[in-house]
Amino acid sequence: MFANTILTYPILLLLSSGKKSFQNMGSLIGKSGDTIVRMLCPADVNIEKMQRISQKIFQHRKRLYCIMDDTLIKKYHSRFMQGSGMFFDTKIGRRIMAFRLVIGLISDGKMAIPITCAYLFSKELLAQIPERFPSKDDLAKMIVKTAKKLFPNIEIIVVTDGLYATREFIAWCKNNKIKLEVRMHSNRKIVYQGQEVAVRDLVDRFSIIPKGLQMARTVTAEWHGIRLEISVVRRIDKHGKESIIFQAATYKARPQTHRKTYTVRWKIEKLNRTTKQSLGLQDCYSRSLSKQHSHVTSVLLAYALAQVEAKRYKLETPEKAVRRLRSENNTGITHCLTRLNQIFGECIA
Numbered sequence: 526m527f528a529n530t531i532l533t534y535p536i537l538l539l540l541s542s543g544k545k546s547f548q549n550m551g552s553l554i555g556k557s558g559d560t561i562v563r564m565l566c567p568a569d570v571n572i573e574k575m576q577r578i579s580q581k582i583f584q585h586r587k588r589l590y591c592i593m594d595d596t597l598i599k600k601y602h603s604r605f606m607q608g609s610g611m612f613f614d615t616k617i618g619r620r621i622m623a624f625r626l627v628i629g630l631i632s633d634g635k636m637a638i639p640i641t642c643a644y645l646f647s648k649e650l651l652a653q654i655p656e657r658f659p660s661k662d663d664l665a666k667m668i669v670k671t672a673k674k675l676f677p678n679i680e681i682i683v684v685t686d687g688l689y690a691t692r693e694f695i696a697w698c699k700n701n702k703i704k705l706e707v708r709m710h711s712n713r714k715i716v717y718q719g720q721e722v723a724v725r726d727l728v729d730r731f732s733i734i735p736k737g738l739q740m741a742r743t744v745t746a747e748w749h750g751i752r753l754e755i756s757v758v759r760r761i762d763k764h765g766k767e768s769i770i771f772q773a774a775t776y777k778a779r780p781q782t783h784r785k786t787y788t789v790r791w792k793i794e795k796l797n798r799t800t801k802q803s804l805g806l807q808d809c810y811s812r813s814l815s816k817q818h819s820h821v822t823s824v825l826l827a828y829a830l831a832q833v834e835a836k837r838y839k840l841e842t843p844e845k846a847v848r849r850l851r852s853e854n855n856t857g858i859t860h861c862l863t864r865l866n867q868i869f870g871e872c873i874a
Contacts, residue, residue, distance in 0.1 A: 530564065530866075531566050531870075532574075532826075532830070532865070532866050532869050533564050533862065534550075534561070534564045534565055534566065534823050535571070535823045535827040535830055536827070536830070536862055536865050536866060537550045537554070537561070537564075537862070538550070538823060538824060538827040539804070539827050539830060539831060539847055539851075539865075540553065540850060540851060540858065540861065540862070541553050542851060544805065544808050545804070545805025545808040545809070545824075546558070546809075546810060547559070547561040547562050548561075553858055554858055554862065562811075562816070565816060565819040565820065565823065566819060566823065567815075568815070568818040568819050568821075568822040571819070571822035571823055571826045572640070572641055572642070572822055574826055574829075574873050575639050575641075575822075575825060575826050575829045576641075576671075576675055577873045578638055578829045578830075578832075578833065578873050579631045579638040579640050579675060579829070580675055580676070581872065581873070582636060582638060582832075582833070582836070583631060583633055583636075583676065583679070586633045586679055587679065587680065588633075588679065588681075588682065589631055589632065589633055589672070589676055589679050589680070589681050589682075590632045590633070590634065590681070590682050590683075590684050590786070590789045590792075591629065591630075591631060591668065591669055591672040591681050591682070591683045591684070592629070592630050592631075592632055592637070592683075592684045592685065592789060592792055592793045593627060593628065593629045593630070593665060593685050593689070594627070594628060594685065594686060594688075594790070594793045594797070595625055595626060595627045595628070595661070595688065596626055596628065596797045596801075597612055597614055597625055598623055598624040598625075598626055598806060598807050598821070599614075599621060599622075599623050599807050600622050600623055600807070601621065601622060606624075606811075606812050606814070606817065607812060607813060607814035607817075608624060608644060608646060608814040608817070609622055609624055610622070610623070610624075610625075610647025610648075610649055610650045611623075611647055611649060612625050612647060624644060624817065624821075625644060625645040625646070625647070626642055626643075626644060626645075626821060627642060627643050627644070627645060627661065627664045627665075627668070628641075628793065628796065628797075628825070629641045629642065629668030629672065630792065630793055630796060631672055631675070631676070632789055632792045634789055636835075636836065637792035637793070637796060637832065638829045638832055639796065639825040639826075639828060640671055640672065640675065641667070641668055641671050642822065642825060643659065643667070644818075645661055645664070646658055661688065661689065661691075662689070662691055662693045662694045662697075665689050665694050669681075669683055669703060673703075680704075681704070682704040682706060682776075682786060683698065683705045683706070683707075684705075684706045684707075684786060684787060684789050684790045685705075685706075685707050685708075685790065686708045686790065687707065687709065687710050689707060690707045690708060690709055690710065690773065692748075692749045692751075695707065695748070695751055695753070695775065696749070696751055698775050699753075699775045703775065704774070704775060704776040705773075705774060705775045705776075706772060706773075706774045706783060706786045706787050707772065707773050707774070708770065708771070708772060708787070709724055709771040709772060709773040710724070711723065711724050711725035711771055712724070712725065713748065714748075715747060715748045715753075715755065716746060716747040716748075717731070717744065717746040717747075717755075718731075724755065724771045725771070727744065727755065727757055727771075728757060728769060733757050734757055734759075734769070735757065735758070735759045735780075739759070739780075740759050740780075740781065740784055741756050741758045741759065741780035741781055741784040742757050742780050743756040743757075743778075743780040743783055748773070753773045753774065754776065754777055754778070755771060755772070755773055756771065756772040756773075756780055756783040756784065757769060757771060758771070758772055758783075758784045758787070772784075772787050774786075795842075796828060799828060799843055799844055799847075800824050800825065800827075800828055803847050804824045804827050804828060804831075804847070805820075805824060806821065806824045808820075828843060830865075830869050831843035831844075831846045831847050831850075833869065833872050834846035834849070834850060850865070
């Protein structure tokens with residue numbers, strides 16, 4: 526029907542408005558929901574396409590950032606969905622039924638392309654299964670290894686939040702000479718100038734705090750015998766309110782460099798927002814985990830295609846690229862689908 530059927534489902538996600546159910550997307554091209562289900566590609570195919578896009582876009586960069594984070598895919602009525610479980614939602618302060626997805630992406634500081642994803646399952650579900658599933662540290666290592674394999678000759682800095690500030694993962698990065706920038710909780714105990722103190726004591730007891738025009742200060746300390754660079758960073762929100770956060774790194778750099786490196790992490794926050802609000806990350810209603818995973822990876826592939834579109838037309842964000850695609854369907858959706866299949870197909874050929 527279309528030039529590249531592998532991309533039909535992701536492009537339908539880009540072009541359709543409202544809920545991304547199989548039925549709603551099918552109505553866009555006059556097909557049944559069952560037909561749309563058959564257009565779903567296996568998750569590994571979608572992931573391979575994302576990775577090829579990232580390689581094509583970033584092949585000439587000298588430095589890249591591997592960013593990872595987890596997000597909840599809410600499934601309020603998902604008692605019968607394979608792999609769903611109860612997770613604590615920090616935004617509403619209670620446990621909900623959901624999938625917990627870990628996403629890894631590659632960025633040059635401007636564009637960001639997802640390269641892989643995997644699930645963390647609830648403790649209740651794992652207690653019923655004898656097999657061992659990967660932990661969050663296992664998944665973090667997998668994402669870093671994937672990034673290094675895709676870009677073996679490019680410097681990669683791993684950037685993530687406090688969820689991955691674990692002894693196992695930080696030690697693994699240090700031992701493998703991987704540059705890591707991670708948020709550090711203020712109550713973590715470190716050894717500084719021969720004294721065991723909490724990270725926040727760098728400010729309270731040692732007066733290590735950015736002043737004046739300074740936005741960050743960095744000192745060397747040990748945490749569980751691991752030598753790290755600890756940065757005290759000033760943050761100023763859009764209302765002018767100041768706060769202090771702490772970062773840890775496995776490599777030496779100027780304090781301002783550590784501060785700026787961590788800000789790249791917001792690329793994944795933007796991905797989570799766009800995929801949920803515009804691309805239907807939470808809109809699959811299949812009970813099958815494999816179909817859920819195919820849908821999720823299709824959404825991430827659609828986000829990568831939106832980045833390609835933004836680059837082609839010099840748009841500031843993938844959201845603007847999505848709006849542009851949805852507003853230009855004057856010549857008919859089928860014609861638009863065919864054209865986009867050809868264009869995007871060339872990008873990942």
